[in-house]
Amino acid sequence: MSSHTLPAPGDTHGHDAHGHHDPNLQHHFVEMAQQFDTAKLGMWLFLATEILMFGGLFVGFGLQQAKFPEAFKAAHHHLDRNMGALNTVVLLISSFTMVLAVWAAQTGRRKVLITNLILTLACAGTFLVVKYFEYSHKIHDGLLPGKFFHYAQGQPNEYIFFSFYFMMTGLHGSHVVLGMGAITWLLIRAIKGDFGPGYYTPVDLVGLFWHLVDLIWIYLFPLLYLIG
Amino acid sequence: MATTSTPVTHHGGQHAPHASYLEDPQYRGLMSWLTTVDHKRIGLMYLWSVLTAFLLGGLFALALRLELLTPKEDFMTAETYNKVFTLHGAVMVFLFIIPAIPAALGNFVLPLMLGAKDVAFPRLNLASYYVYMTGAIMALTAILTGGIDTGWTFYTPYSTTTGGAVTLMTFSVFVLGFSSIFTGINFVATVHKLRAPGMGWFDLPLFVWGTYATAIIQVLATPVLAITLLLLAFERMFQIGIFDAKLGGDPVLFQHFFWFYSHPAVYIMILPGMAIISEIIPPFSKKHIFGYRAIAFSSVAIALISFIVWGHHMFTSGQSQLAAVIFSFLTFLVAIPSGIKVFNWVATMYRGSISLDTPMLYAISFLLLFTIGGLTGIFLGALSVDIHLHDTYFIVAHFHYVMMGGTVIAFLAGVHYWWPKMFGRMYNETWARIGCILVFFGFNITFLNQFAMGAKGMPRRYYSYLDQFQGNHIGSTVGSWVLALGLFIAAGVLLASLRKKYDAPDNPWGARTMEWETQSPPITHNFPNNPVMQHGPYDFDAPAVRRES
Amino acid sequence: MTSGAHAAGHYDHANDWKLYLGILIALLILTVVTVSAASFDFGSANVIIAVLIATCKATLVALFFMHLRHDSAVNAIIFLSSLLFLSFLLILCLIDIGSRIEPKPANWKGPSPGVIYPADLDKPVAPATGAAPASGTTPATPAAAPAAKH
Ligand code: HEM
Ligand SMILES: [Cu+2]
Numbered sequence: 001m002s003s004h005t006l007p008a009p010g011d012t013h014g015h016d017a018h019g020h021h022d023p024n025l026q027h028h029f030v031e032m033a034q035q036f037d038t039a040k041l042g043m044w045l046f047l048a049t050e051i052l053m054f055g056g057l058f059v060g061f062g063l064q065q066a067k068f069p070e071a072f073k074a075a076h077h078h079l080d081r082n083m084g085a086l087n088t089v090v091l092l093i094s095s096f097t098m099v100l101a102v103w104a105a106q107t108g109r110r111k112v113l114i115t116n117l118i119l120t121l122a123c124a125g126t127f128l129v130v131k132y133f134e135y136s137h138k139i140h141d142g143l144l145p146g147k148f149f150h151y152a153q154g155q156p157n158e159y160i161f162f163s164f165y166f167m168m169t170g171l172h173g174s175h176v177v178l179g180m181g182a183i184t185w186l187l188i189r190a191i192k193g194d195f196g197p198g199y200y201t202p203v204d205l206v207g208l209f210w211h212l213v214d215l216i217w218i219y220l221f222p223l224l225y226l227i228g
Numbered sequence: 229m230a231t232t233s234t235p236v237t238h239h240g241g242q243h244a245p246h247a248s249y250l251e252d253p254q255y256r257g258l259m260s261w262l263t264t265v266d267h268k269r270i271g272l273m274y275l276w277s278v279l280t281a282f283l284l285g286g287l288f289a290l291a292l293r294l295e296l297l298t299p300k301e302d303f304m305t306a307e308t309y310n311k312v313f314t315l316h317g318a319v320m321v322f323l324f325i326i327p328a329i330p331a332a333l334g335n336f337v338l339p340l341m342l343g344a345k346d347v348a349f350p351r352l353n354l355a356s357y358y359v360y361m362t363g364a365i366m367a368l369t370a371i372l373t374g375g376i377d378t379g380w381t382f383y384t385p386y387s388t389t390t391g392g393a394v395t396l397m398t399f400s401v402f403v404l405g406f407s408s409i410f411t412g413i414n415f416v417a418t419v420h421k422l423r424a425p426g427m428g429w430f431d432l433p434l435f436v437w438g439t440y441a442t443a444i445i446q447v448l449a450t451p452v453l454a455i456t457l458l459l460l461a462f463e464r465m466f467q468i469g470i471f472d473a474k475l476g477g478d479p480v481l482f483q484h485f486f487w488f489y490s491h492p493a494v495y496i497m498i499l500p501g502m503a504i505i506s507e508i509i510p511p512f513s514k515k516h517i518f519g520y521r522a523i524a525f526s527s528v529a530i531a532l533i534s535f536i537v538w539g540h541h542m543f544t545s546g547q548s549q550l551a552a553v554i555f556s557f558l559t560f561l562v563a564i565p566s567g568i569k570v571f572n573w574v575a576t577m578y579r580g581s582i583s584l585d586t587p588m589l590y591a592i593s594f595l596l597l598f599t600i601g602g603l604t605g606i607f608l609g610a611l612s613v614d615i616h617l618h619d620t621y622f623i624v625a626h627f628h629y630v631m632m633g634g635t636v637i638a639f640l641a642g643v644h645y646w647w648p649k650m651f652g653r654m655y656n657e658t659w660a661r662i663g664c665i666l667v668f669f670g671f672n673i674t675f676l677n678q679f680a681m682g683a684k685g686m687p688r689r690y691y692s693y694l695d696q697f698q699g700n701h702i703g704s705t706v707g708s709w710v711l712a713l714g715l716f717i718a719a720g721v722l723l724a725s726l727r728k729k730y731d732a733p734d735n736p737w738g739a740r741t742m743e744w745e746t747q748s749p750p751i752t753h754n755f756p757n758n759p760v761m762q763h764g765p766y767d768f769d770a771p772a773v774r775r776e777s
Numbered sequence: 778m779t780s781g782a783h784a785a786g787h788y789d790h791a792n793d794w795k796l797y798l799g800i801l802i803a804l805l806i807l808t809v810v811t812v813s814a815a816s817f818d819f820g821s822a823n824v825i826i827a828v829l830i831a832t833c834k835a836t837l838v839a840l841f842f843m844h845l846r847h848d849s850a851v852n853a854i855i856f857l858s859s860l861l862f863l864s865f866l867l868i869l870c871l872i873d874i875g876s877r878i879e880p881k882p883a884n885w886k887g888p889s890p891g892v893i894y895p896a897d898l899d900k901p902v903a904p905a906t907g908a909a910p911a912s913g914t915t916p917a918t919p920a921a922a923p924a925a926k927h
Contacts (some may be wrong), residue, residue: 007836023452026350027345027346027753028344028346028347028350028420028422030758034421037421037849038348038349038417038421038422040422040852040904041348041417041420041421041851041852041855042348042349042352042413042414042417044449044851044856045412045413045417045815046413046856047856047859048446048447048448048855048856048858049409049413049448049450049859050451051451051795051856051860051863052448052449052451052452052859052862052863053451053452053453053454053455053858054453054455055452055461055859055863055866055867056452056456056485057455057459058863058867059867059870060459060470060481060485060865061479061862062470062867063478063871064470064476064477067476067478067874067876068476073797081812081815082859085808085812088808089339089808092801092804092805092808093801095798095801095804095838096797096798096842096843097843098842099797099842100794100797103790103793103794103797106790107790107791109901132923143468145462145468146462146463146466146467146468146469146475147466147467148466152422156476157469158475159468159469159477160468160469160470160475160477163462163466163468163469163470164468167462167468168907185900186500200319202801205481206840208843210842211838211839211842211843214838214842215835215839217837218834218835218838219828219831219835221783221811221831222811222815222826222827222828222830222831223807223824223827223831226811226812226815227815227823227824227827230878250830444857448858448859448862452815452866478874480873481870484866484869484870485866488865488866505806510841536865538869539869539873546875546877547873547877548872548873548874548875548876548878549876549878550872550873550876551872551873553871554872555868555869605857764782
């Protein structure tokens with residue numbers, strides 16, 4: 001009825017019988033290419049759920065912002081643009097090092113892979129340190145979400161902005177921490193020499209996750225820090 | 229068993245050549261079940277869990293109906309009644325009906341139908357089960373520590389101000405959402421990547437199409453529920469000012485967010501039900517399914533359209549008139565693919581040689597009941613009509629016709645259909661049919677007159693009512709007893725079969741989909757060798773092809 | 778061709794890092810653009826400009842860093858449909874909130890459209906249908922239900 005076969009569409013090479021002996025091949029897959037494509041598809045589906053989850057917050061933020069434009073404008077002046085911009089740059093660089101790590105694994109450059117994973121971790125750490133300073137400043141000033149807000153000269157409804165600020169950056173920050181855990185795991189496996197051109201699925205998947213974290217920040221930064 | 233046809237494959241179950249997944253010597257004992265990554269075993273664990281939830285939710289329902297026997301307060305105060313109907317709704321929706329077909333039956337059958345050894349991500353599958361159990365335990369804790377009286381919809385501002393264990397319950401539903409997401413991710417990837425050689429998209433059994441469409445909804449809609457419930461919990465705990473009008477929030481926004489998930493979620497419930505019906509009608513009519521592609525595409529169309537109609541739950545909520553008109557219009561669109569399916573099923577049966585075994589009896593009940601439920605949905609989608617009917621028993625009747633008369637009946641059809649495959653035993657056909665008939669009549673006695681009651685003005689969610697409605701209420705309560713009797717008979721028949729030796733042939737119904745080409749119950753890796761697609765899922769005209777090569 | 782490196786067969790990867798570096802530079806430039814654009818006030822276009830620039834950046838990340846350019850189309854479809862469905866949520870909510878009219882009783886005789894202030898509601902209004910509220914909501918008590926409907 002149809003000419004579709006088991007491997008991914010368009011992928012007709014790589015039917016090597018040796019795939020069966022690859023220790024990384026799980027029993028319910030026929031060959032590595034199929035397993036790799038499946039894992040990637042699963043990761044993209046997961047990323048879609050992440051987008052919709054963050055998306056709900058973005059929509060809520062947008063609607064409340066439309067409702068209280070003055071309060072949001074006033075509130076966003078309390079955020080430090082420079083810190084936000086710095087973190088943007090840091091995350092962009094980390095995305096770059098991450099993609100280099102994937103590339104290194106794919107082309108069998110083990111040292112480059114390890115270096116770039118470490119660099120990515122360093123960027124992620126920097127991001128969190130900057131966030132820490134921002135948070136402690138807000139906490140000190142009482143610029144807090146909901147009922148914890150106690151900034152003396154606060155405008156009415158300003159706390160709604162900070163509710164969203166903390167929820168969005170908090171959820172994002174927790175993803176950064178998760179990503180760091182995953183990258184550390186990659187690093188250990190990379191040092192053990194687990195990855196190479198024949199098998200680098202985990203590097204690729206964590207890479208995708210990490211880029212998504214970057215992608216969300218790309219929207220968070222202007223919306224929170226620049227527009228308010 | 230005069231009505232069943234001869235098995236297609238040659239060996240009967242009694243002399244199963246290999247040990248089945250149930251008693252594989254490699255996997256013995258409790259631990260082998262708790263740590264299994266076999267989709268069939270996970271499916272069974274889900275099956276027993278959702279059935280327990282169904283029993284619990286059902287007992288709540290019987291209690292509600294008993295209280296409503298008289299217009300006065302009998303044995304429940306208003307507060308207790310509110311809690312019980314909330315628990316009934318929440319347990320049935322989140323613990324039973326959403327996971328029932330995909331996670332229990334789908335898990336078992338989907339890889340078999342594709343000729344695959346397992347789902348794409350077996351460990352994620354097991355994780356989904358444990359996440360589900362975690363959510364279920366949280367829900368039970370919430371029930372025992374204060375209960376919830378918001379209704380399963382958690383509407384603000386009531387849910388941000390009332391007492392009880394609302395926060396815990398929202399977290400529980402949040403967690404349950406993730407188990408549903410995991411199942412969805414798994415199924416989409418499985419259908420894309422693990423089809424048997426030679427099996428194209430249009431060779432897929434329609435059950436696969438239905439669960440695939442469901443999985444899309446699970447993946448795209450559930451995250452929004454998760455974030456909504458998180459916002460609700462934060463609003464309760466920290467007064468963040470999003471849903472509470474007093475704090476500058478917008479309670480109607482909660483309804484938008486909630487229904488953005490929950491309308492698609494009603495299709496998470498019904499699409500797999502429809503999928504089962506598409507699977508059952510052809511073998512019991514001995515005919516190729518009519519309009520294969522129409523049914524397949526209508527599943528996907530339903531999944532997509534279901535995302536843009538949610539506002540029909542909010543016609544009286546204070547959303548703008550413009551939005552209400554748009555949503556009313558869009559709601560009518562969703563009826564088209566639903567109608568296409570019903571007509572195709574009927575056309576499949578037309579002039580077929582129909583055998584009325586229990587699965588088919590349930591499938592026919594589904595056709596009748598779902599049509600009533602769907603049609604009344606159209607009434608409710610009409611803006612002006614809904615203003616009158618909203619929050620009355622008419623709504624209760626509508627959604628029970630689609631959820632109970634549709635999904636639950638289809639679930640029962642599926643359980644009876646695949647039972648021989650899952651457990652390797654045939655059940656007592658006569659008693660199973662009696663159970664089915666009692667369920668059908670009990671259901672109609674309970675809910676048909678609720679349409680009338682609702683149209684006359686009986687509001688939903690009240691523990692007492694005006695005397696004039698007592699006749700209807702007595703009818704409903706008596707009906708609920710008949711329904712319960714039917715369900716207990718069905719359960720008893722199925723459980724009794726488990727005490728027998730394996731006696732199910734590989735293919736008791738003469739079906740043509742791949743799950744019937746392996747032994748009953750299947751071996752751990754499903755098929756002795758990698759199966760190859762040799763005939764379509766509904767090719768009843770083509771000669772039987774053996775699996776062996 | 779080694780299995781696992783699915784897209785690797787099509788061309789040589791050795792120089793990919795140059796491409797990635799170029800993308801990084803483009804992303805950094807766009808960051809400068811968005812920060813400097815924010816120092817001007819374009820009124821209500823502010824949000825649109827910021828989101829547009831962010832979308833350019835996101836597109837670069839998705840196409841190059843996330844390899845969507847060479848990947849199988851399904852992954853791109855998944856990604857785009859998540860955005861599509863998110864836009865349904867946003868647009869339909871906006872339609873509602875943008876077109877809401879403050880509620881007023883059907884028998885309201887006061888100043889026509891516009892905001893009704895709670896204080897005004899205390900003024901006596903000529904009752905049109907006896908005491909029953911004229912709005913379409915469900916009555917609060919079962920006892921009131923039939924009364925309001927007849
Ligand atoms: C033909 C398709 C359908 C249409 C047009 C439709 C329409 C509607 C409308 C307009 C309402 C809102 C009534 C009100 O609250 O005033 C409603 C309620 C409901 N529908 Fe449907 N419906 C359809 C199918 C389904 C299906 C298949 C299910 C579930 C399997 C379902 C489950 C529900 C539930 C649970 C409610 C009540 C929710 C609540 O307020 O608690 N519907 N339906
Ligand atoms: Cu709906």
